[in-house]
Amino acid sequence: MRTISLKVNGIVKEVAVEDNELLLNVLREKLGVTSVKAACWRGECGLCTVLLDGIPVKSCMTLAVEADGKEVITAEGLYSDERAKKLMESFVKHGAMQCGFCTPAFVVTSHYVLSKNPDIDGEELKKELNGVICRCGTYYQIYEAVKDAEKYYKKEKV
Template sequence: MKRIVQLRVNGVAREVAVEPHHILLDVLRQEFDLIGPREGCGIGMCGACTVLVDGVPLSSCLMLAALAAGKELVTIEGLSTGSELHPIQQAYLDHNAFQCSYCTPGFILGTKALLDENPSPTPGEVREYLSGNLCRCGSYVKILDAVLDAAQRLHSASEAGGVSGSLGPGANT
């Protein structure tokens, strides 16, 4: 039996009817046309389906959609504002930290959560934090470089009064 669930997705209040067994990944993709979260393994082991739930990176393939009610959900689509990339996205682009890009949204959202928690991580801390994300193309060195560069960009922007580790301007309004 379907039930109506209130979600806040990328700063926008949304309502959706879900069955008790519907997973968040499917609802985001099929009901809201958000294709950033991707099913890679279906068992929460690869990170391709990562979304931020109240700022915490979680595998949307493991979370029942009904359990996301009342939570703040952020997908890769909600990270940038307009045509301007978030500094983390720009760092990934500048470092070519992707090949096929299947895993990239999960890595970027994991990076966002890491840098919100620890604005100046060491390379070892980056590796540990993102260890639940798999890149089948093997772009790990470039990903590490992008994360460290993104940390510096966010620090510089914060000092200049620009974008902080939060979502882009106006994203939470």
């Protein structure tokens, strides 16, 4: 058991973890952060994606101790980011969700993608989002939602 320090959605948390504990389980079970989901537990579906120091990682494949001293952001933590909020609004407007279980992962991933490159080419965008699975098949709507939100990230850049 060791104590690690995580800044989760803006709040610094000290939490005691075992070396073999996964970031996903610590976030959900110990810190009650259920805005990160999981569906395959082996890095295939992308639903457990969080931003770790700004980089998307799959939290079911990440040891909690690896994240010591780092910042974790999940979808709910993005609500306070004005651009991300517009991105979320675009998801809502385009009906880019059905059951919604994958939606936080798509929000987190597409926020990262647009922050990095708001002029992203359509085919490249599909590739960037290919690591998250939506079984309801809302890919068309998500694509439109993300494309539509590019403008907010461009503004920020200028």
